[in-house]
Amino acid sequence: MPNRRILSLWFPRMGAERLLRAQRGTTDGPLAVVGESGGAQVLVSLSQAAEAAGLRRHQPLRDATAMCPALVTRTHMPRADADFLTALRRWATKFSPWVAEHPPDSLVIDLTGCAHLFGGEPEVMRQVTEDCEDLRLTVLAGIADTVGAAWALARYAGRGAASARSGDAIDQEAHATRSRAAKRRRWERDVADMVPVAPDSRIAQPGQTRQALAALPLAALRLPPDTVAQLGRLGLRRVEELVNQPRAGLARRFGRPLVDRMDQAMGVSPEPVSPSKPPDHFGVRLSLPDPIGLEEDMLAAIDRLLPPLCDKLTRKAKGARQVQLICHRTDGAMEWAEIGLARAAQAPDRIRPLLELKLAEIDAGFGIDVIRLVATVTEPVSLRQHGGHAEATARALRQQRGETAMEDLIGRLGARVGMDAITRRHPGDSHIPEKTCIVLSAAWSEPAHDWPEPEQPRPLMLWRPEPVQAPTRPTPPETFRWRGRDFTTAAVLGPERIAPEWWLDEPEWRSGVRDYWRVTATSGDRLWLFYAHGGAMSAGWFCQGTFP
Numbered sequence: 163m164p165n166r167r168i169l170s171l172w173f174p175r176m177g178a179e180r181l182l183r184a185q186r187g188t189t190d191g192p193l194a195v196v197g198e199s200g201g202a203q204v205l206v207s208l209s210q211a212a213e214a215a216g217l218r219r220h221q222p223l224r225d226a227t228a229m230c231p232a233l234v235t236r237t238h239m240p241r242a243d244a245d246f247l248t249a250l251r252r253w254a255t256k257f258s259p260w261v262a263e264h265p266p267d268s269l270v271i272d273l274t275g276c277a278h279l280f281g282g283e284p285e286v287m288r289q290v291t292e293d294c295e296d297l298r299l300t301v302l303a304g305i306a307d308t309v310g311a312a313w314a315l316a317r318y319a320g321r322g323a324a325s326a327r328s329g330d331a332i333d334q335e336a337h338a339t340r341s342r343a344a345k346r347r348r349w350e351r352d353v354a355d356m357v358p359v360a361p362d363s364r365i366a367q368p369g370q371t372r373q374a375l376a377a378l379p380l381a382a383l384r385l386p387p388d389t390v391a392q393l394g395r396l397g398l399r400r401v402e403e404l405v406n407q408p409r410a411g412l413a414r415r416f417g418r419p420l421v422d423r424m425d426q427a428m429g430v431s432p433e434p435v436s437p438s439k440p441p442d443h444f445g446v447r448l449s450l451p452d453p454i455g456l457e458e459d460m461l462a463a464i465d466r467l468l469p470p471l472c473d474k475l476t477r478k479a480k481g482a483r484q485v486q487l488i489c490h491r492t493d494g495a496m497e498w499a500e501i502g503l504a505r506a507a508q509a510p511d512r513i514r515p516l517l518e519l520k521l522a523e524i525d526a527g528f529g530i531d532v533i534r535l536v537a538t539v540t541e542p543v544s545l546r547q548h549g550g551h552a553e554a555t556a557r558a559l560r561q562q563r564g565e566t567a568m569e570d571l572i573g574r575l576g577a578r579v580g581m582d583a584i585t586r587r588h589p590g591d592s593h594i595p596e597k598t599c600i601v602l603s604a605a606w607s608e609p610a611h612d613w614p615e616p617e618q619p620r621p622l623m624l625w626r627p628e629p630v631q632a633p634t635r636p637t638p639p640e641t642f643r644w645r646g647r648d649f650t651t652a653a654v655l656g657p658e659r660i661a662p663e664w665w666l667d668e669p670e671w672r673s674g675v676r677d678y679w680r681v682t683a684t685s686g687d688r689l690w691l692f693y694a695h696g697g698a699m700s701a702g703w704f705c706q707g708t709f710p
Contacts, residue, residue, distance in 0.1 A: 170312035177207030197238035310427030314382035453529020481506025621707030
């Protein structure tokens with residue numbers, strides 16, 4: 163059996179170059195994609211011109227604009243980047259059918275038994291480079307026996323363990339400044355220059371994984387930055403220095419993940435490339451000859467897209483639970499809105515009203531030239547058995563009465579306030595009064611019809627226990643004070659003893675066993691009082707509800 167060979171592809175400028183491709187090269191100056199990190203705006207992806215200007219990823223935007231006033235920025239769109247990576251995965255299947263995505267900007271290809279079809283592994287690397295040049299993409303590739311080793315060669319081949327910035331090495335710093343070495347800003351420490359090296363140096367020959375990784379920095383093992391910094395303070399900077407250390411000591415000090423990453427890179431621990439079968443894609447697209455911006459025009463476009471989308475769902479016996487409306491603007495930006503349905507639907511007249519409610523959230527800008535509808539969440543829809551005239555008549559009457567009226571109402575309300583805000587109650591498996599029901603999302607649950615009948619009547623209104631001023635004895639008081647009012651007892655019924663769930667530590671039940679009484683006051687109030695016998699808290703009387 164041939165040795166397993168893995169090809170790792172890294173697209174370090176994917177976000178910025180995707181935008182340059184969409185703009186067809188209209189931006190010649192430095193371009194940066196800006197995202198949010200820790201409440202601050204940072205550079206997520208850079209074009210080649212931006213990196214040549216001295217900018218780095220993870221650099222704060224304010225520092226970048228000060229260094230490069232001509233910098234052009236665009237907002238980070240993770241969804242668009244993910245879709246672009248999926249398109250690249252489809253392109254990569256020309257080299258092997260086993261291709262997996264490693265978001266946000268990497269692909270892993272299992273080349274075992276495939277490289278000879280292209281003339282060998284160096285020819286595969288050359289073909290990858292030429293294809294990406296035609297696509298106007300920057301790519302760095304690595305080939306090795308394992309996923310971890312190929313990942314390391316693609317990113318760190320040709321880079322030594324020493325930092326590119328003079329003075330970053332501990333032995334180059336004064337003692338007083340060594341403690342501040344690990345505290346530098348991330349974008350200053352993360353100098354990940356793409357070093358131009360020969361393609362052959364990015365290929366580890368079969369069985370030579372350890373030799374190929376020996377001189378690479380520890381970050382090549384896919385370790386967290388904090389772990390790399392801690393190992394650097396111990397004098398460990400290269401992979402060969404780490405793998406020669408006792409494994410037991412490394413595991414005790416840095417945890418099992420460090421040892422697992424080493425084993426995966428060296429081939430001791432398996433790391434398969436398991437591309438899953440592409441899921442069924444339920445999406446339709448409409449390209450417009452002229453940009454639109456009016457809600458009436460967008461609604462007309464939706465009317466053209468919904469029938470083919472529902473036909474796709476019907477052919478696969480699926481129903482849509484969530485549908486996305488994606489609008490591509492002429493300036494390259496993308497607007498989208500999402501709706502949810504309380505029941506899976508494959509009929510246009512059930513989806514259209516909800517999309518119409520979301521049109522006001524779409525900012526058309528200078529116009530929309532492409533509209534897409536995608537069913538992002540689907541569910542199987544059971545097929546109905548054909549019946550006779552009587553059954554067909556009864557089904558038609560149910561539909562006429564509005565069999566799906568409740569689901570449609572939940573969908574409309576969810577489009578306004580969100581699906582999570584609409585809930586319903588279901589029976590809970592507990593004898594504690596406040597836990598006899600659980601709250602579920604109305605869109606993802608069915609109405610409950612099997613409510614158990616309580617042995618004792620329960621109040622109409624229930625709240626957290628409130629203290630009652632009454633004598634501290636277990637017999638119902640003749641007079642008591644609650645919520646600033648004085649009450650005189652006219653009749654009592656009880657007690658009903660309820661013990662806490664001893665396997666749970668609930669603060670509300672630290673007062674111990676409770677004796678519940680239905681107390682009717684002379685004022686007509688019917689209250690639900692209980693006497694707590696005391697446990698971790700003092701004994702006393704409390705009020706928890708009221709009867710109609």
